[in-house]
Amino acid sequence: MSLGTTMKSSIGAKALMAITGIILVLFVIGHMVGNLQVFLGPDALNQYAHTLQSLGPILWIIRLVLLTTLVAHIWSAAVVVRMSVAARPVDYQKRKDLTTGFAARTMLVSGIVVALFIVYHVLHFTTGTIDMAESYGQMLPDGGGHDVYKMVIEGFQHPLTTIVYCLATVVLCLHLSHGISSLMQTLGFRNDSNAARIDKVGPVLAIIILIGNLSMPIAALTGLIK
Amino acid sequence: MRITLHVWRQKNSTDTGGMKEYTVDGVSEDMSFLEMLDLVNENLINEGKEPIAFDHDCREGICGTCSLMINGIAHGPDAAITTCQLHMRSFKDGDAIHIEPWRSLAFPVVRDLVVDRSSFDRIVQAGGYVSINAGAAQDANCLPIPKPDSDTSMDAAACIGCGACVASCPNGSAMLFVSAKIGHLAHLPQGQPERYKRARDMVAQMDAEGFGACSNHYECEAVCPKEIPVKFIAKMNRDFFKATMCSES
Incomplete structure (x- = not known):
């Protein structure tokens, strides 16, 4: 069986979604931990940003891998959604859910919102195309790269921007709370002895990521970090 | 009333x-x-x-x-x-x-409330059997099977193929049924020779019939009259991965 045929099968598409999901979750965690250095002050964050910038071609390889992963994640979602929509041409007049939750039922919507937010986030902080403060691209006087710290603080001074970030973070939390637990079942790790733990790990990790990611825009907007 | x-x-x-x-x-x-x-x-x-x-x-x-x-x-x-x-x-x-x-x-x-479930029969025909001659019933303990394996096999074999899993699934997926039919044989020695081919062929037939994909809502497990757990879906996925990545046939 070729890899292409496998990936288009119901289980193969889900496996691709799960594996790309793991990579994306690891990125989300790494991205958050890196950014939390904003609480350590300007030097720590600027140093971290400078290290990333000086990776040169390696940075572009990482970006390319992440973009490919994201495209594969979305493609597999499209395969799965198309199969599922086609599987029930006539819907029930009445159908009651017994076990599934809000997060699981809204994976498609939360996924689309997160995808749109990624576009906005890149245009905002990476390219500085929209809503950017004047300090975007400003260099540090000592030649240590961009003044990322100042850019972040100023970027979150607009309440509307901060609200968009907070809402997107909540939606990401919803997406991950089902996604993380779900991918472990899809990849065949869930069994009788670990089922309860696996069902908890998604929501718990998602809430940790929610708190970490919410703390930065809120701290900047409220002046907790300046 | x-x-x-x-x-x-x-x-x-x-x-x-x-x-x-x-x-x-x-x-x-x-x-x-x-x-x-x-x-x-x-x-x-x-x-x-x-x-x-x-x-x-x-x-x-x-x-x-x-x-x-x-x-x-x-x-x-x-x-x-x-x-x-x-x-x-x-x-x-x-x-x-x-x-x-x-x-x-x-x-x-x-007609009315009657549906045609022969798609389930075709999935079983695609591999839900053993092709070896299993012969007549053997003497007790002639073919040793550990108790946990026979129990797990029986849990899966309890499936009566009613289709409630498909009916209740938000995605119209048949994975609980297919995983039960794959799972009961995967835990017995007679099921081993064709284990991975079975997983691959039955999943292919399931997809060909137009069932949806599983997104782990676990609604199937909640309505299953025989309380077949979704762990069999995880087991089926493992067998399917091995079948597609490692199997030569």
Whole structure:
């Protein structure tokens, strides 16, 4: 069986979604931990940003891998959604859910919102195309790269921007709370002895990521970090 | 008891169909759900009207023929039973009950509440068997199988193929059924030689029939009259990965 045929099968598409999901979750965690250095002050964050910038071609390889992963994640979602929509041409007049939750039922919507937010986030902080403060691209006087710290603080001074970030973070939390637990079942790790733990790990990790990611825009907007 | 029914009526597979309302008096709480429908049909026949078509056979919860979506739940509100084992004591006088057929592309409606589930047969035909001659029943302990394996195998083999998993799944996925049929053989020595080919072929047939993909809502496990757990889906996925990545045949 070729890899292409496998990936288009119901289980193969889900496996691709799960594996790309793991990579994306690891990125989300790494991205958050890196950014939390904003609480350590300007030097720590600027140093971290400078290290990333000086990776040169390696940075572009990482970006390319992440973009490919994201495209594969979305493609597999499209395969799965198309199969599922086609599987029930006539819907029930009445159908009651017994076990599934809000997060699981809204994976498609939360996924689309997160995808749109990624576009906005890149245009905002990476390219500085929209809503950017004047300090975007400003260099540090000592030649240590961009003044990322100042850019972040100023970027979150607009309440509307901060609200968009907070809402997107909540939606990401919803997406991950089902996604993380779900991918472990899809990849065949869930069994009788670990089922309860696996069902908890998604929501718990998602809430940790929610708190970490919410703390930065809120701290900047409220002046907790300046 | 007096019950109001909203029942899906559809003349044949090409008819568009629709919900019809019926009121039935004199329902005893000791009646099974199907006996209540028998009463409705008796009244309809006496009035010279077409009775409601619904699937049923053993009426003792073991054959998997009855198949009704009752108030939006496959096999009705009580856990771990088929429709025939649901009794009217689970309802109150004056209740309104919605009855619909299983909804799935792979389960076309034949008439009213009767659906064609032969897609399940075709999935089993694709590999849900052992091709070796297993012979007559052997002496006890002639073929040693560890107790946990035989227990797990029996848990999966409890599947009666009713289709409630498909009916209740938000995605119309048949993975609980297919994983049970793969799982009961995967835990027995007789099932080993064709284990991975079986997983690959049955999943391919499942996809070809037009069932949806699993997104781990676990609604199937909640309605399964035989309480087959979703761990069999995880096991099936593992076998499918090995089959597609490692198997040569």
